[in-house]
Amino acid sequence: MQKRLFLITFFWVAFTTLLISFTIKTTNQNTSMNTVTKKTTLKVEVFKGKAASVNSYLFTNGHSAIVMDVLRSSEEAKKLAKWIQSKQLPLTHILITHGHPDHYTGMDVLHKEFPQAKIVVANQDIKNDIKSFSTWMESVGWLEAEPALKPKSEKNPNGFDYDGLIEVLNSSTLTLQGGGTLELETIYQPAEAEHLTTVYSKDLNAFFTSDFCYNGVHLWLGNGVDQIHINNWKAQLVKFKAKYANSQPIIYPGHGEASTIELFDVVTKYIQQFEKVTQHAKTKKEAMAAMQKLYPTWTQADFLLLHSVDFHVQEK
Numbered sequence: 455m456q457k458r459l460f461l462i463t464f465f466w467v468a469f470t471t472l473l474i475s476f477t478i479k480t481t482n483q484n485t486s487m488n489t490v491t492k493k494t495t496l497k498v499e500v501f502k503g504k505a506a507s508v509n510s511y512l513f514t515n516g517h518s519a520i521v522m523d524v525l526r527s528s529e530e531a532k533k534l535a536k537w538i539q540s541k542q543l544p545l546t547h548i549l550i551t552h553g554h555p556d557h558y559t560g561m562d563v564l565h566k567e568f569p570q571a572k573i574v575v576a577n578q579d580i581k582n583d584i585k586s587f588s589t590w591m592e593s594v595g596w597l598e599a600e601p602a603l604k605p606k607s608e609k610n611p612n613g614f615d616y617d618g619l620i621e622v623l624n625s626s627t628l629t630l631q632g633g634g635t636l637e638l639e640t641i642y643q644p645a646e647a648e649h650l651t652t653v654y655s656k657d658l659n660a661f662f663t664s665d666f667c668y669n670g671v672h673l674w675l676g677n678g679v680d681q682i683h684i685n686n687w688k689a690q691l692v693k694f695k696a697k698y699a700n701s702q703p704i705i706y707p708g709h710g711e712a713s714t715i716e717l718f719d720v721v722t723k724y725i726q727q728f729e730k731v732t733q734h735a736k737t738k739k740e741a742m743a744a745m746q747k748l749y750p751t752w753t754q755a756d757f758l759l760l761h762s763v764d765f766h767v768q769e770k
């Protein structure tokens with residue numbers, strides 16, 4: 455009897471040991487398989503707009519895509535849409551970083567080409583900025599060139615439905631379908647725009663500054679960017695420099711080429727020189743010439759610099 459009990463116990467122990475080791479092995483295999491399927495390679499590509507040299511960024515991971523900012527005209531947005539379609543990935547979100555038309559005008563075209571993609575902003579203020587900028591543009595006749603962007607109203611029931619189509623995100627992260635996370639930040643003092651979103655991607659070690667940075671393109675220091683905004687802007691660039699000193703991300707600006715964190719210094723210096731030039735210049739023409747002499751290769755002098763000088767130089 456004892457022998458029988460011993461044999462049963464022996465076989466029971468042997469069986470369970472075998473079963474446990476088998477389970478561990480399968481679990482390990484599953485874990486490594488999960489790691490393989492979960493691993494996504496986030497990629498970013500730039501579509502360079504001609505008008506205002508503004509950038510549109512496309513994030514993809516082999517499963518889906520998110521586009522950030524959509525150019526200054528419907529005509530250019532059509533090219534952007536074709537380019538996105540060529541990737542053959544579902545576009546899930548159209549993220550608008552701030553309420554300036556060079557970043558959102560293309561959204562009507564994008565919405566029509568990708569009706570399933572959500573137009574999203576990081577907070578209510580940005581949604582309000584977009585709608586009020588368009589309302590103002592319509593009032594001064596600027597939307598005659600972009601009639602689809604005229605706000606929907608009782609008088610214009612076919613206008614763009616800013617209230618219904620722009621969704622405010624309730625999270626500070628935006629995750630791609632299939633993996634990959636974008637970290638959104640909006641807690642900034644008014645600078646280039648009243649409210650602005652930046653995007654950081656740990657996977658890419660990349661920081662998308664939106665219009666806190668321009669590279670090789672004259673900055674917008676026009677209507678609305680007064681001395682308080684300028685001071686906030688410079689202070690924020692100092693903060694960015696400290697924050698990213700160790701991780702050294704690639705800096706993707708709102709306008710112009712990607713750069714290193716050196717760009718924070720470049721932009722700061724530009725602002726300081728602009729202040730100096732506009733404080734001393736007696737005429738707008740003189741200020742234009744001085745800035746173009748300092749930045750001979752920077753683009754958009756006839757648009758961005760012109761408006762900036764016009765706002766900051768008072769001719770007596």
Ligand SMILES: [Zn+2]
Nearest residue numbers: 554556665708
């Ligand atoms: Zn811009």
